[in-house]
Amino acid sequence: MPGRSCGSCTACCRVLEIRALDKPAGILCRHNTGRACGIYAERPEACVQWHCLWRRIAALPDALRPDRSGVVFGLERRHPGEGAPEGACIVGRAPDGEEAFARWEAVEAFAMFVREGSLPVWKAYARHAILMNPSR
Ligand code: SF4
Ligand code: SF4
Incomplete structure (x- = not known):
């Protein structure tokens, strides 16, 4: 951007x-x-x-810059879930802990990506990975 x-x-x-x-x-x-x-x-x-998705997508607010929000959104080639298939997906990672997912900017960003719906959306922290749109 x-x-x-x-x-x-x-x-x-x-x-x-x-x-x-x-x-x-x-x-x-x-x-x-x-x-x-x-x-x-x-x-x-x-x-x-x-580049993380904050660098790429204008709709994501300034507050979502990863060092401010604690969440790094990226377009990845490999699903982070155990046993999950290869393929493009959006992953929001919270390297310092899942508390960052509770912030409004992260909540709204996950909702936006899930609503848009073209790719699987994962929430990842520590050794956990949660698929946010399981119908995919
Ligand atoms: S995670 Fe931070 S350093 Fe990396 S591309 Fe995004 S804004 Fe830049
Ligand atoms: S990971 Fe960061 S610090 Fe390391 S080489 Fe790449 S840009 Fe530089």
Whole structure:
């Protein structure tokens, strides 16, 4: 989205798996300085290409920026549920705990994605994953 930038958010540097760096999901990248990427110009292609949905969708409010809301929404290729099939889906992750899902901006964002209905929508935290539109 034009005009929307990460600012001091670095949530995806923790949430994403970056295979080129052998970085597992859920662990802060060793190149993260706390406020930015320490190898920004040479960061892996996976980091260059990836933007969370807050960066992509104008309808999501400023309050939903992941470092403010505690929830990172992303378009993912693999369903997070155990035994769930491969395929595009929307995942809202709360890396610091499920309490973040109770905030109004997260509640409204999940409702918007479920209403739109074109993809499965997952709520993920710790080792849990909940499908929000089970009819899919
Ligand atoms: S989670 Fe989104 S807003 Fe935060 S650093 Fe990553 S792309 Fe930027
Ligand atoms: S290389 Fe940079 S952008 Fe990529 S995860 Fe690490 S700190 Fe974040």
